[in-house]
Amino acid sequence: MVQKLDNLAETPSQTAGPYVHIGLMPTHAGNPGSFATEIATDPITGPVSGEVIEITGAVFDGTGWAIRDAMIESWQCDGAGLFPGQPGADPGVSGHCRFAIDGETGDFTLRTVKPGASAGRGGTVSAPHVSLWIVARGINIGLNTRIYFPDEDNSADPLLARIEQRPRVDTLIAQKLGPGRYRFDIRLQGAGETVFLDL
Amino acid sequence: MTDPAAKSPAPQGPLIPRNPALHPVPLDPDYKTSVTRAPALPLLSMESTPSEETGPTFGHTPIGVLDNNLILNWSRGAAPAVGERILVHGRILDETGRPVPDTLVEIWQANAGGRYRHVKDSYFAPLDPNFGGCGRVLTGADGSYEFLTIRPGAYPWPNRANDWRPMHIHFSVYGHSFGQRLITQMYFQGDPLIDHCPIAATIRDRAQLDRLVAPLDFARARPLDFLAYKFDIVLRGRRQTMFENKIEGM
Numbered sequence: 001m002v003q004k005l006d007n008l009a010e011t012p013s014q015t016a017g018p019y020v021h022i023g024l025m026p027t028h029a030g031n032p033g034s035f036a037t038e039i040a041t042d043p044i045t046g047p048v049s050g051e052v053i054e055i056t057g058a059v060f061d062g063t064g065w066a067i068r069d070a071m072i073e074s075w076q077c078d079g080a081g082l083f084p085g086q087p088g089a090d091p092g093v094s095g096h097c098r099f100a101i102d103g104e105t106g107d108f109t110l111r112t113v114k115p116g117a118s119a120g121r122g123g124t125v126s127a128p129h130v131s132l133w134i135v136a137r138g139i140n141i142g143l144n145t146r147i148y149f150p151d152e153d154n155s156a157d158p159l160l161a162r163i164e165q166r167p168r169v170d171t172l173i174a175q176k177l178g179p180g181r182y183r184f185d186i187r188l189q190g191a192g193e194t195v196f197l198d199l
Numbered sequence: 200m201t202d203p204a205a206k207s208p209a210p211q212g213p214l215i216p217r218n219p220a221l222h223p224v225p226l227d228p229d230y231k232t233s234v235t236r237a238p239a240l241p242l243l244s245m246e247s248t249p250s251e252e253t254g255p256t257f258g259h260t261p262i263g264v265l266d267n268n269l270i271l272n273w274s275r276g277a278a279p280a281v282g283e284r285i286l287v288h289g290r291i292l293d294e295t296g297r298p299v300p301d302t303l304v305e306i307w308q309a310n311a312g313g314r315y316r317h318v319k320d321s322y323f324a325p326l327d328p329n330f331g332g333c334g335r336v337l338t339g340a341d342g343s344y345e346f347l348t349i350r351p352g353a354y355p356w357p358n359r360a361n362d363w364r365p366m367h368i369h370f371s372v373y374g375h376s377f378g379q380r381l382i383t384q385m386y387f388q389g390d391p392l393i394d395h396c397p398i399a400a401t402i403r404d405r406a407q408l409d410r411l412v413a414p415l416d417f418a419r420a421r422p423l424d425f426l427a428y429k430f431d432i433v434l435r436g437r438r439q440t441m442f443e444n445k446i447e448g449m
Contacts (some may be wrong), residue, residue, distance in 0.1 A: 007296070008295070010221055011383055011410060011411070011433045011434070013381060015230075016382045019307065019320065019369075022317050024305055031316055033275075034331040075254065118248075126249075136236065140233060143238070189239050198217070198242035
């Protein structure tokens with residue numbers, strides 16, 4: 001006999017369903033008033049060091065339809081590569097944002113500061129990226145992915161380096177539309193399917 | 200509004216890899232919407248990085264005194280919501296059994312008739328003018344939380360011709376790192392609709408599904424006022440970092 005391994009198991013996920021916004025973005029859902037303040041409405045909460053950028057995009061299902069009911073959360077470091085809470089991090093960067101897909105157009109918009117390269121374990125450096133977490137009706141466990149930038153050096157990024165099918169790297173890199181403006185589309189399934197993370 | 204100055208978490212190790220067998224299958228033909236929304240390709244395996252090991256903190260987030268009271272928070276106390284009054288309480292732990300303090304727990308749910316306050320919900324049941332359907336609270340030092348609410352009604356939904364959702368409350372939980380993020384649903388002990396629900400059935404392991412079914416808890420009920428249900432949630436754990444200062448590595 002051995003000692004009992006008494007670690008606990010993670011609680012199973014369930015879909016956020018079609019009405020996730022009434023709980024997490026009540027004002028967006030047309031129900032302001034349950035709370036005096038809402039959380040994570042803006043990833044930048046004051047003056048910031050670095051470039052303020054705007055990323056627009058859509059989330060397509062396996063039929064090519066831009067779905068209308070997803071909620072996305074982003075998390076990122078500041079312009080110098082420091083995450084909120086780390087010593088010296090930019091106090092104007094909360095790093096966290098909730099945003100919804102427009103129910104009419106199918107597009108989302110994230111206005112934020114362009115993240116810097118961030119240090120990882122063992123001397124690794126990640127290229128600038130924004131982490132995303134996507135929930136919606138029909139998504140049984142939230143999907144993690146990242147937005148990288150075409151005007152940065154992504155050649156040594158540890159995550160991108162793990163992608164064996166090199167054309168799939170492109171699914172994680174935004175298109176540049178103009179100064180400070182990017183497009184990032186997410187494909188849940190099928191041709192051009194976005195790389196999602198098992199971490 | 201996330202407060203970056205709130206309690207900066209102590210450095211911790213990588214996340215313990217997620218065990219997909221504990222979770223729902225991504226694609227289940229009986230839950231029709233999942234058929235076109237589940238990734239078809241394998242997810243990319245990776246060890247967590249600071250992007251997943253750090254996360255938003257909520258220690259200084261202004262939480263109102265009624266934010267976890269769904270009976271009163273929509274009407275601002277002017278009139279209570281209609282329905283069977285219940286207390287839902289529990290603890291947030293991680294996989295190593297440690298409590299998760301100072302983290303945000305948010306819930307949303309249908310009203311007593313089974314209708315959500317949402318423009319797309321067209322079920323016949325009336326909207327309750329005194330019920331908004333969402334609440335939030337920060338966990339205490341021991342990871343505990345509680346909500347006062349009304350028992351949500353079951354309702355039919357467009358999937359197969361006659362599918363019904365069991366009574367349920369949606370839970371959104373953060374933990375202390377972005378990689379611990381979890382949305383799940385709490386079901387109620389004794390509800391026969393759980394065994395007929397295609398969404399509940401996306402969890403193949405019955406023992407795992409049973410962990411989402413909250414038991415009736417008379418110890419926390421208040422006589423002549425409300426019944427109570429207990430719902431504990433386990434988030435992902437972190438590995439130790441004790442060898443990180445060994446330059447030569449392990």
